[in-house]
Amino acid sequence: NAGVMQNPRHLVRRRGQEARLRCSPMKGHSHVYWYRQLPEEGLKFMVYLQKENIIDESGMPKERFSAEFPKEGPSILRIQQVVRGDSAAYFCASSPNTDSRYGYTFGSGTRLTVV
Amino acid sequence: GQSLEQPSEVTAVEGAIVQINCTYQTSGFYGLSWYQQHDGGAPTFLSYNALDGLEETGRFSSFLSRSDSYGYLLLQELQMKDSASYFCAVRDSNDYKLSFGAGTTVTVRA
Numbered sequence: 001n002a003g004v005m006q007n008p009r010h011l012v013r014r015r016g017q018e019a020r021l022r023c024s025p026m027k028g029h030s031h032v033y034w035y036r037q038l039p040e041e042g043l044k045f046m047v048y049l050q051k052e053n054i055i056d057e058s059g060m061p062k063e064r065f066s067a068e069f070p071k072e073g074p075s076i077l078r079i080q081q082v083v084r085g086d087s088a089a090y091f092c093a094s095s096p097n098t099d100s101r102y103g104y105t106f107g108s109g110t111r112l113t114v115v
Numbered sequence: 116g117q118s119l120e121q122p123s124e125v126t127a128v129e130g131a132i133v134q135i136n137c138t139y140q141t142s143g144f145y146g147l148s149w150y151q152q153h154d155g156g157a158p159t160f161l162s163y164n165a166l167d168g169l170e171e172t173g174r175f176s177s178f179l180s181r182s183d184s185y186g187y188l189l190l191q192e193l194q195m196k197d198s199a200s201y202f203c204a205v206r207d208s209n210d211y212k213l214s215f216g217a218g219t220t221v222t223v224r225a
Contacts, residue, residue: 004157033212042202042217043158056212089155098211100146103160 004029004094005074006107013082013114021077021110025094032075033093033104034060034067043091049075082114117141117205119216126222133190135201135219140184143208147179147186152200152218161188161201190221198223 005024013019025032030051035043045059049069060067064082069075079086089111093104121137139147146165150158164170164179164186176189190197200220204213 031211035215037155039155040218043215045212045214048212056210059212091158093158100148100206100213101163101165103148103150103163104158104213106150106157106159108157109155 004092004105004107006090006092006110008110009108010111011113013112015083015114016081019079019082019086019112021079021090021092021112022074023077023092023094023107024074025092026096026105029094029096029105031095031097032069033095034075034077035091035093037089037091037109046077046090079112082112084114087112087114117207117214119203119205119214121201121203121216121219123217124220124222126224127193128224129193129195131193133193133221135188135190135203135221137186137188137203137216138184139186139203139205139216141205141207141214144181144184145206145208147177148204148206148213149175149177149188150202150204150215152202154199158202193223195223195225197221 034046047060047067048056064080066078089109091109093106119139148163149161152158162177169178174191179186200218202218204215
C-alpha cells in the first residue's frame with residue numbers, strides 16, 4: 001500500500017474556476033480528514049468524513065466548499081469559484097478508526113494556486 | 116474549541132537536546148499528539164500521550180501533564196535530518212478531529 005494518495009500534487013486555477021482535490025485513503029482506513037495549511041502556519045481542520053457520511057464539517061466554509069467520500073472511489077474536496085485566498089496546501093489524512101494512539105496518516109498534499 | 120501554543124522556532128547544533136513545549140486549552144481532553152513535517156511535505160505521526168508521564172521512542176520522547184494542560188517533545192542527539200517543523204495536536208473528547216498548533220520550526224546547525 002502506497003499510503004494516502006492525493007492528486008494532483010499541484011493545481012493552478014484562475015479566479016472563478018472550480019478546483020477538485022482527490023484523496024485515496026490507506027487500504028483499510030475508512031476515516032478521512034481534510035486540512036488546509038498556509039505557509040508558515042499550522043494545519044487547520046476542514047472536514048471529517050466516513051464512507052458516504054460527513055461527520056464534522058465545522059472547519060469548512062459554508063459557501064463554495066464541499067466534500068464527499070463516496071462508497072466507491074476517492075474522497076473529493078471541491079472548491080467552486082476559487083478566489084486568491086483559497087491558495088494553500090490542502091492535506092488529506094486517514095485513520096482506521098477514531099483511536100488517536102496510532103495517529104493519522106497524511107498524504108503529500110495538493111498545492112492550490114489561484115491566479 | 117481548542118487552542119494550542121508552542122514556540123515558533125528553535126535553533127540548536129548537532130548532538131544537542133531540544134525541548135518543544137506545548138500548552139493547550141480544550142473543553143474535553145482526549146490526548147496530545149506530535150507530528151513532524153519536512154519542508155511542507157506530508158506530516159508524519161511521532162507520538163501520542165493520553166496519560167501523564169513520559170513516553171520514549173528512540174531519540175524522541177514526549178511528556179504530558181494533564182493537570183497543567185502542558186506537554187513537550189524532547190529531541191535528543193539532534194541530527195541534521197531533524198530540521199523540520201513539529202506540531203502538537205489535541206483531540207477533544209467531544210469530537211473526533213485533531214486540532215493542531217501553529218508549529219515549531221527546528222533548525223539544526225552543524
